[in-house]
Amino acid sequence: MAETRRERPPGLDALSLPGPQPNSQEHPVERLLGDVRRGVEQARYLRGMVFPEIAVVERSYGLSEKEVRSAIRRLRDEDLLQLHDDYQDTYFIDVGRGIPRQEPTDSELAAQVTDLAARLQELSNRVQTLESLVRGHDDG
Known part of the structure; x- marks a missing residue:
């Protein structure tokens, strides 16, 4: 039997991602990944902070839903994001064995x-x- 998760609560205070830089040659997916990695390294994004909704990330970085989900999957593989147990499509920063934090x-x-x-x-x-x-x- 599949586990049912509740809808993401409205108005959840999510972390703010910078989005792509103008005139950047970096692909928006790589920029998104780098933004999250740097945010964790620099302790701007701390364990438990909520990742923005997929639609917000799509608009911010000019990505498709498929590209955002792929980036999320990569961040989860790196132990930087975790899926919330209770809410569907709700991820939070979870600094596991991924990027070591710099002081x-x-x-x-x-x-x-x-x-x-x-x-x-x-x-x-x-x-x-x-x-x-x-x-x-x-x-x-």
Whole structure:
């Protein structure tokens, strides 16, 4: 009996891929693979971060669904992506025995801290908004 997975939840916060560079001679599939590998090496993509939806990657890199699935298969073979157990077509970064992680430089760490601080502030704002909505709803 085949295992049934649920639909990918809407609004899942996925990592952001840079997409192909203008005037690049590199094939978009190779660019995608390199972007993920470099992101893992430089600790921009951490274990558990959600990979974007296939359609998003198709648009970002100008690839077909078949090409994106092939790239995903290669990243899974390299132990850089894993299929989520509960949700169909949902992959996440899973740094296994693939690319060894390089220690980030001070400037990379500073950029990561800045990015994390911005994300934390955004989450804090969302929580405050939700709390005010709940309080407003309870008063009504």
